[in-house]
Amino acid sequence: MVDLSIRIKDLVFKNPVLTASGTCGFGEEIADFVDLSKLGGVVMKGTTLKPRQGNDYPRMAETPSGMLNAVGLQNKGVDNFEKNIYPNIKDIDSQFIVNVNGSTIEEYVELTERINALDKIPAIELNISCPNVKEGGMAFGVSCPSAEAVVRAVRKVYDKPLIVKLSPNVTDITEIARAVEGQGADAVSLVNTFLGMAVDANSRKPVLSTITGGLSGPAIKPIALRMVWQVYNSVKIPIVGMGGIMNATDAIEFMIAGASAVQVGTAIFIDPTIPVQIVDGINNYLELNKIQNASDLVGCLQI
Amino acid sequence: MVDLSIRIKDLVFKNPVLTASGTCGFGEEIADFVDLSKLGGVVMKGTTLKPRQGNDYPRMAETPSGMLNAVGLQNKGVDNFEKNIYPNIKDIDSQFIVNVNGSTIEEYVELTERINALDKIPAIELNISCPNVKEGGMAFGVSCPSAEAVVRAVRKVYDKPLIVKLSPNVTDITEIARAVEGQGADAVSLVNTFLGMAVDANSRKPVLSTITGGLSGPAIKPIALRMVWQVYNSVKIPIVGMGGIMNATDAIEFMIAGASAVQVGTAIFIDPTIPVQIVDGINNYLELNKIQNASDLVGCLQI
Amino acid sequence: MKKTVEELLLIKNTQLNHDNFRLDLKSSTKLPQIFPGQFVNVEIKKSTEIFLRRPFSVLDVDYENNTFSLLVKILGRGSNVLTTYQAGDKISVIYPLGSSFSIPGKDEKVLLIGGGSGVAPMLFLAKICGLDPQNVHVLLGARSKQDHVDITAYKHVGNFYHTTEDGSLGEKGFVTHHPVFKSELTAFDRIYTCGPDLMMKAVAKEAAKNQVSCEVSLENMMACGFGVCLCCVEKTIEGNQCVCTDGPVFNINKLTW
Amino acid sequence: MKKTVEELLLIKNTQLNHDNFRLDLKSSTKLPQIFPGQFVNVEIKKSTEIFLRRPFSVLDVDYENNTFSLLVKILGRGSNVLTTYQAGDKISVIYPLGSSFSIPGKDEKVLLIGGGSGVAPMLFLAKICGLDPQNVHVLLGARSKQDHVDITAYKHVGNFYHTTEDGSLGEKGFVTHHPVFKSELTAFDRIYTCGPDLMMKAVAKEAAKNQVSCEVSLENMMACGFGVCLCCVEKTIEGNQCVCTDGPVFNINKLTW
Numbered sequence A, B: 001m002v003d004l005s006i007r008i009k010d011l012v013f014k015n016p017v018l019t020a021s022g023t024c025g026f027g028e029e030i031a032d033f034v035d036l037s038k039l040g041g042v043v044m045k046g047t048t049l050k051p052r053q054g055n056d057y058p059r060m061a062e063t064p065s066g067m068l069n070a071v072g073l074q075n076k077g078v079d080n081f082e083k084n085i086y087p088n089i090k091d092i093d094s095q096f097i098v099n100v101n102g103s104t105i106e107e108y109v110e111l112t113e114r115i116n117a118l119d120k121i122p123a124i125e126l127n128i129s130c131p132n133v134k135e136g137g138m139a140f141g142v143s144c145p146s147a148e149a150v151v152r153a154v155r156k157v158y159d160k161p162l163i164v165k166l167s168p169n170v171t172d173i174t175e176i177a178r179a180v181e182g183q184g185a186d187a188v189s190l191v192n193t194f195l196g197m198a199v200d201a202n203s204r205k206p207v208l209s210t211i212t213g214g215l216s217g218p219a220i221k222p223i224a225l226r227m228v229w230q231v232y233n234s235v236k237i238p239i240v241g242m243g244g245i246m247n248a249t250d251a252i253e254f255m256i257a258g259a260s261a262v263q264v265g266t267a268i269f270i271d272p273t274i275p276v277q278i279v280d281g282i283n284n285y286l287e288l289n290k291i292q293n294a295s296d297l298v299g300c301l302q303i
Numbered sequence C, D: 001m002k003k004t005v006e007e008l009l010l011i012k013n014t015q016l017n018h019d020n021f022r023l024d025l026k027s028s029t030k031l032p033q034i035f036p037g038q039f040v041n042v043e044i045k046k047s048t049e050i051f052l053r054r055p056f057s058v059l060d061v062d063y064e065n066n067t068f069s070l071l072v073k074i075l076g077r078g079s080n081v082l083t084t085y086q087a088g089d090k091i092s093v094i095y096p097l098g099s100s101f102s103i104p105g106k107d108e109k110v111l112l113i114g115g116g117s118g119v120a121p122m123l124f125l126a127k128i129c130g131l132d133p134q135n136v137h138v139l140l141g142a143r144s145k146q147d148h149v150d151i152t153a154y155k156h157v158g159n160f161y162h163t164t165e166d167g168s169l170g171e172k173g174f175v176t177h178h179p180v181f182k183s184e185l186t187a188f189d190r191i192y193t194c195g196p197d198l199m200m201k202a203v204a205k206e207a208a209k210n211q212v213s214c215e216v217s218l219e220n221m222m223a224c225g226f227g228v229c230l231c232c233v234e235k236t237i238e239g240n241q242c243v244c245t246d247g248p249v250f251n252i253n254k255l256t257w
């Protein structure tokens, strides 16, 4: 029997496979397909203080081995989360993480405080990398000073594990990773989506209502993997890796490159049972290769 | 009859379709498949002053809808180009452009001077974005001061159209584009490859001898298209767009987003007749949509 | 009804006209109950170019044999490749998805309007709603005779009318030009419609004007099909709602059309 | 020989053993001349997962019918999907590609060593080189009997020997353990080999030691197959050379093995 569990700060995940924010709702939406308690964790849909309608339709374009989305953080706000979501998930045997968003530092802080009060939310993922909102979002995540400012402020009001989600739309992601590590982040998760665009050659218009959107899916995997490896070589805190993971092999590659855990996003749209298949696949891989602990894989790339 | 020709400074291309550097050799290698004179132009394999052996094998990894390469500018140097390549191409009725590379500014300048002396080379593409060399290459292309320095130096010794090839591995590509425009570049071409990585889960080693490599192919198209559109909205010089173009529709999308011409790269590996098919496809599109000049498409995106 | 991901067996692929195919799919276990208006999300593996699944409405269900069928119209790359699948191929499907049409009351008179591939849920509904065929009126629109999809199995469910834009079958013009729609509209208790956006909007407009209850089935672009991506939203009076879970069937009084 | 991109017709797909298939492809025009050792680059469209073409050596050519065949061993995703293609399917192929084996002199005695799918070019060479069958010796290695590919059509070209690692067919061990290789090596004027890297290196080592001319066929990873990407390089005494154009066949005295 191999040990699949991994640890971020003092938080233990029963296995390294989480679902990515914005791709699994609040968990309940995929409960028909999978037993949520088999997952290492669930990172829930990006939440904001106030309800948000998100961007106009169309919000999606298929691309080669990927997709663009321009959802824009549609969500019913934290009040609704507390009242209607939290009671349903709080007793499920997995780690439910809130993806925290704001347009201003004050909003990030206020929302974090609200989430801090919820006992059964063991960690937050601070999203400073959403490319689909006009204010805040990615703007915070592409420069060191602004990334530092948000993390510093949030860190003050939050003692539980703080995961900061990084944008790949930068020249040097290690710089940003080190910056947020310096402000006390307990882990970084990467990558969020790449800023992309689709054009309809017939109408000569953008496909998305917002012109640009966020690219996800296997198309981005090679870049995401490179970034995980680079960040692994420049920070000490654990990394949650993601970007195009479709199967156990992909997940294992991210772990070898330096990810302590992985998130599965767009793959869920293709098949919501993939995250659990990946848990099984990692287990088999470890057994086959006689590796005792999933954590032994992390960063074991032989150069 | 529509007019397919487009213009960069005073240089006229008979149509907007060029082959991308490093994907068509010096043109001769694809002459079995296509009549080179049907192409708008051929951007030849990256050339350096001295011969280069490039990186060790393995240099390639297939990725979802794309590939990583780590060729590392293998080429026989400018002497060989003058002696053995130039005589064969100089009378072909297309525009043969040299892709100029160096490890230092001095090398860029010296090579440019050598190419300047060749009458039938109407333009150079200054490559400040190769991710696969230890010195020079991309390092020049990811910061404004270094990009400016190379372009300034090369501009002094080169009067013909100077196209500067930009790296997509930056936070804000418009910043770099404006910087090189400021130093007198006549056009920018974008994008070069994205820095990516592949890991072999079985051996737990990198797939490429260089660990990281350059990602190309349709996977990157949505990001490349976004960058072309952003740059179109921030510089006045023409843009040569590329990144994952596989067919005429893709090429037209780049033109609508703001590219005056396009380059076809990785698609050639799948089918070397694609560039010429794209010329025909653009022609048909223009006829069908009753658009007189290919140049009318450029940047016509309706927002 | 619990949603599942299942590999189904394609038992028959029948070409219905130049660009419409009927695919019959068989489950190896007991079929879940599927209601008219619901859809399935189909994986199309046999192509280098497709990444996401493609949604198709259910055309008919045979619980005895654990089969159901889809009507696939060739529109682009995915639908094109899907129609080349052959009996014996396996197809992964997520189903059953979405909301269904409301079932009419026993003595209600209903008008079902289908255009293009939108005829699929219409005919399933006609069959299921168990009304006296006298009370069921089905109006099918197409561009021309050759675009019309003839699903003869349904001929007994009610009264059939056709329109074609070129007049080659039935009335000439759009569905909204047909007498059964133009002059008898208020005689109906409910109108159901599925098809091109413009058609549904024209139908909805008249229905609203005449205060006849009207349900439409939307075909917004979907990434997941089961409510997690929030890509398929439609503006409603209650804000953005997901067509894949709150819909695809909406009563027009909920929409902002 | 001019290279072309052509859509060929798959006229037959024959399963040879558990993981080897023979594909017979037909051109609608006159076949170009193809030499033993040359390969073709095959597009595999029927899969969401494949992007680049896949190279396969030519196993045999029939100029009369404008057909040639490939021997495809299932190794990964692409080869797996390719073996599911059926007669009647179209397959895009770039060909003919690469260098060929040198043709032996009239009275030379040759040893051809094939391992795994490396038997493909070996047998084509054996057939083409037009030697007295007495002088042609073919040594085929496999893991075990069930991995051996039996291409009976070739039985008349020369003397056949087999090795299997488990001894289930022919000699037990690697090809380099077979008597014809171990004790009679210097009796040969030329050795040709194609197969797994380790096998070829072992063969090359002995050939070099015994000063017998030896040609190997390399299978480096390729992106284009026609000399433009520079991905497939092998270190040679003249620097990095492209396996797809300077090779795949190299005389070992050119390599740095």
Ligand SMILES: Cc1cc2nc3c(=O)[nH]c(=O)nc-3n(C[C@H](O)[C@H](O)[C@H](O)COP(=O)(O)OP(=O)(O)OC[C@H]3O[C@@H](n4cnc5c(N)ncnc54)[C@H](O)[C@@H]3O)c2cc1C
Pocket (backbone or CB within 6 Å): C039, C054, C055, C056, C057, C058, C070, C071, C072, C073, C074, C075, C076, C077, C078, C079, C080, C117, C118, C120, C121, C218, C219, C220, C221, C222, C248
């Ligand atoms: C709930 C629902 C039920 C549907 N039922 C049926 C049905 O029963 N029969 C049927 O033939 N079709 C149905 N459709 C439409 C079907 O999903 C699309 O025709 C199909 O996805 C197109 O895929 P493609 O790869 O062929 O097109 P693509 O190559 O992806 O695109 C070609 C063109 O089709 C358009 N398109 C792509 N996806 C959609 C979409 N989701 N809706 C409308 N247009 C689209 C694109 O804008 C593009 O212009 C339904 C759609 C939905 C959302």
Ligand SMILES: Cc1cc2nc3c(=O)[nH]c(=O)nc-3n(C[C@H](O)[C@H](O)[C@H](O)COP(=O)(O)OP(=O)(O)OC[C@H]3O[C@@H](n4cnc5c(N)ncnc54)[C@H](O)[C@@H]3O)c2cc1C
Pocket (backbone or CB within 6 Å): D039, D054, D055, D056, D057, D058, D070, D071, D072, D073, D074, D075, D076, D077, D078, D079, D080, D117, D118, D120, D121, D218, D219, D220, D221, D222, D248
């Ligand atoms: C000149 C040449 C001639 C060849 N002739 C034949 C032949 O006649 N019959 C035959 O069955 N095979 C032949 N091969 C090998 C064949 O190209 C590979 O088996 C095939 O490309 C694997 O594709 P895949 O998608 O199945 O594997 P993938 O899923 O892409 O990879 C699976 C495994 O195969 C390995 N692999 C991938 N590509 C190659 C490659 N080019 N060479 C070696 N290993 C590879 C990968 O490293 C990986 O471990 C030849 C290769 C070359 C270069």
Ligand SMILES: Cc1cc2nc3c(=O)[nH]c(=O)nc-3n(C[C@H](O)[C@H](O)[C@H](O)COP(=O)(O)O)c2cc1C
Pocket (backbone or CB within 6 Å): A020, A021, A022, A023, A045, A046, A047, A069, A071, A073, A099, A127, A130, A165, A191, A192, A193, A215, A216, A217, A218, A220, A242, A243, A244, A245, A263, A264, A265, A266, A267, C229, C230, C231
């Ligand atoms: C439709 C969609 C919605 C998303 N919403 C969020 C979000 O609310 N918050 C967030 O941090 N990331 C969001 N993401 C990004 C994913 O969590 C993930 O970082 C990204 O998609 C890359 O992983 P993948 O390729 O596995 O999908 C979203 C992605 C998609 C496709």
Ligand SMILES: Cc1cc2nc3c(=O)[nH]c(=O)nc-3n(C[C@H](O)[C@H](O)[C@H](O)COP(=O)(O)O)c2cc1C
Pocket (backbone or CB within 6 Å): B020, B021, B022, B023, B045, B046, B047, B069, B071, B073, B099, B127, B130, B165, B191, B192, B193, B215, B216, B217, B218, B220, B242, B243, B244, B245, B263, B264, B265, B266, B267, D229, D230, D231
């Ligand atoms: C194998 C390979 C070699 C390349 N070599 C060069 C080069 O020498 N100089 C250069 O400027 N770009 C080089 N490129 C980048 C391409 O010119 C192009 O910018 C990139 O591949 C994106 O376009 P594509 O997706 O159409 O291939 C190379 C790309 C590939 C795949």
Ligand code: FES
Pocket (backbone or CB within 6 Å): C221, C222, C223, C224, C225, C226, C227, C228, C229, C230, C231, C232, C233, C242, C243, C244, C245
């Ligand atoms: S398609 Fe994903 S929520 Fe509707």
Ligand code: FES
Pocket (backbone or CB within 6 Å): D221, D222, D223, D224, D225, D226, D227, D228, D229, D230, D231, D232, D233, D242, D243, D244, D245
């Ligand atoms: S495979 Fe491209 S040069 Fe050999």
